[in-house]
Amino acid sequence: MLVDALKAESYRFSLNRVLVFISVLLTPLLFAIGGVLFHWVSKINGDKAAQAAKLNVAAPSEAVNLGDVFGFAAAGCANGFVLICVLIAAATLYAGDYRWETWRLISARNDRTSLLLAKVGVVKLIAIISSLFFLAASLIFFLAQAMVYQRGLSFSVPAGDIGGIALTWLLSYVRIVQFTLIGLLAAVMTRSLLAALIVPWALGFIQSLAGQLGPALFGMDPGGWTLQLLLPGLAYDTLKAAVEGPLDAPLTGAVVWKALTGLTLWTILPLAGALAWFRKQDLSKE
Structure with missing residues (x-):
């Protein structure tokens, strides 16, 4: 039953090319183009500054290590822009059947x-595919650096580092799914596509302010x-910092467990709440 529903939802989503582009391709494409422009503009400005100071700057001899792409992509594939783009697709999936009755x-x-x-499963697939395209965009970013600065390549x-990279990617994946599950709960409770879009964003914005203030x-x-417990974004950042290595003030095991508990609860409770609410919901007019 679940497999059939997953196939149906995947097929329905694949037909919406705009959603596929926004949720999977938009962020990697912008990052790849922006990365090339960043290196190019930085090189031009650096050369101008060197000429103005009458310096003879030799081309860097250190090779660009393409192996660093994996850690870079794993740490960045749950950035804010990715969260919003995946949320757009998730909100449409979760609330679309309410909207179109x-x-x-x-x-x-x-x-x-x-x-x-099945809808949650499709969003999980979107998160995985999006991270793979972000990996490809990160590779373009590193290759552009080598080409613009005329540096060699190594790998x-x-x-x-492999285990840490895998854990960082897993945390980023969980963060994307957790963020969209807030939209699932909002969609089921309000039957509104707009609420499924706005509630996770607004809640995330308030939580980020609370984390700073x-x-x-x-x-x-x-x-x-x-x-x-109250800020899943902070819990995610804490766990990522613990995985990436020692800090000036190393994280204790107690803090890591608190962060893990917080992120887990923010992932499980919205899903459980949405399932419980949906099972009792009257769909005769939807």
Whole structure:
């Protein structure tokens, strides 16, 4: 039942080329183009500054390590622009059947849990595909750096870094899914596409303000239970910092567990709430 629903939702989504472009291709495309322009403009400005100072700057001899692409992409594939682009597709998937009043047509052909989980499954696939395209865009960014600055290429990934890169990618993937699940809960409770779009964004904006103002104005500990449980973005950043390596003030195991608990709850509770609400919902007019 779930497999059938997943196939149907995947097919429906694939037909919407605008959504596919926005959620999967837009961010990597802009990043790749922006990366090339960034290196080109930086090179021009650097050369102008060197000429003005009458300096003879030799071309850098250090090769660009393409192995760094994996860590770079893993750390960046859950950036704010990706979250918004994937949210647009997720909100359309989650609230589209309310908007077009098609729930009563498809709910008779499958159980409600499978239908909703299939939509979540498609969003998870979008997150994975989006991260792969961001990896390709990161590769273009590094290649452009080598070409513009006339540097050689190398490839090396220390064995000890592979696990950290995989964990960072997993955290980024969970962060994308967690952010969109807020939209799922909003869509089910309000039956509104607009709410599914605005609620996660507005909540994320408020949480980011709380993360900045809480410690400064109220003396709240960023590593304490309150902020780690209330702010999934902070929990994600904490876990990513723990995975990426030692800091000036190394994170303790207690802080990591608090962050892990916070991010897990913000992932599970919206999904559980949406499923519970949807199972009791009257869809006779939807």
